[in-house]
Amino acid sequence: MRIVFMGSPDFAVPSLDALVEAGHEVAAAYSQPPRPAGRGKAPRPTAVQLRAEALDIEVRSPSSLRSDEEQARFRALDADLAVVAAYGLILPRAILEAPKAGCINVHASLLPRWRGAAPIQRAILAGDKHTGITLMRMDEGLDTGPILLNWLIEIDGKTAGELTEELADLGRFALLRYLAKPLDYPPKPQPEEGLTYAAKIDKSEAQLDFTQDARVVERQVRAFSPTPGAWFEFMGERIKLLEAEVVPGSGPPGMVADDHLKIACDERAIRPFVVQRAGRSRMHPDELLRGFPIPKGAQLNPRGRLGQ
Incomplete structure (x- = not known):
């Protein structure tokens, strides 16, 4: 399958690795632009950019996907599917509709609980007993699309760092399972009850x-x-x-x-x-x-x- 990957932090790297290990063709990796970091404030590439470059995958780092030019560049990749994991940019309709099979998201919560930017931290702060990974078919809403697959784990006193690492690995396994037999996981609408939003951490x-x-x-x-x-x-x-x-x-x-x-x-x-x-x-x-x-x-x- 020809896939575009879209992600930025360490959490997303195992999902990118999964696509390569499974033999899919990764046409390009989209990631956030390098940001100033460290004492010298030198631009630092994202974890996904570094991993994609090591795998000899083309990296694209637009600051927005809303321009006609960027959308045309994305369509020109002629992807079968886009896989998104903590990318950090809103995907306009033109991007969502470009891949033949649409876009799926690897999200670090059990949707509809903790839609949004910081699901891991919010789950810990709220004292949740468990969390998990949800694979979701993306639509124009904020993590509102139908669920393909989810996987539960106990939080059990873990730090955000520990939980992020565990969920990243779990996302990798969930993604591999789904892509191996996608017809076994038909999309299901998210439940109406249990909705919460994970606002960005200040x-x-x-x-x-x-x-x-x-x-x-x-x-x-x-x-x-x-x-x-x-x-x-x-x-x-x-x-x-x-x-x-x-x-x-x-x-x-x-x-x-x-x-x-x-x-x-x-x-x-x-x-x-x-x-x-x-x-x-x-x-x-x-x-x-x-x-x-x-x-x-x-x-x-x-x-x-x-x-x-």
């Missing part, structure tokens, strides 16, 4: 709020690990919490409750396992405290900054 959401129950704070930590990293501020420096657990504890929310950086919340407390200072490697809290003391009794204010 970096401000990663600031820890210790006025909440520790179970909510722990979900913040997991949802924003490894990036952007849930954080609080002490003595003018941001400290990221990348792994933590809920433990018994009491005290004013935001108070450091022991010599190992246990932090009181509205109910219970949070104990970090892995932390990170700006520009430093990940470390255990005890290692952090040896070089950057945060004494027992220090009061972090409810939204993470040092209290007065």
Whole structure:
């Protein structure tokens, strides 16, 4: 089958690999343009661009697909199918209708729950017990198309990074299963009940709020690990919490409750396992405290900054 692949982050790479491994002809890979990144702000290609180039697949990185010129270029590929996985651009009708068999999407939730940009983080923040992968035939709506195949997994305390990796592999398997026998998976309309939207993550959401129950704070930590990293501020420096657990504890929310950086919340407390200072490697809290003391009794204010 002649396929156009459309994706950008690490999550999409296993799906691209699946198409190649299964012997399909990948006519081109569409991906987001390189963005400034790192300290030097040099343009950094997406994970999909890097993988496609390694596979000797043509990469296209338009900033939009709405122009007649870009749509004509897409149609000229004469694709049987387009496979989309976390691409990041809206597909206009002309693009959706160009491949002979349309476009299918590898989406990281059990639709209709968590339609939209950040389904993995939103599922963790909401305390969902499970999530999964949905293969969907795309239409002009926001993840509203009929379902071809879905696959459920338990969240079970995973971070967003861990869950993204697991779901990426699951998407690969689901895609291979569907493409091997597409007639076994006729499209089915999405259920009316259970609809939620996964809004794009705002970096401000990663600031820890210790006025909440520790179970909510722990979900913040997991949802924003490894990036952007849930954080609080002490003595003018941001400290990221990348792994933590809920433990018994009491005290004013935001108070450091022991010599190992246990932090009181509205109910219970949070104990970090892995932390990170700006520009430093990940470390255990005890290692952090040896070089950057945060004494027992220090009061972090409810939204993470040092209290007065």
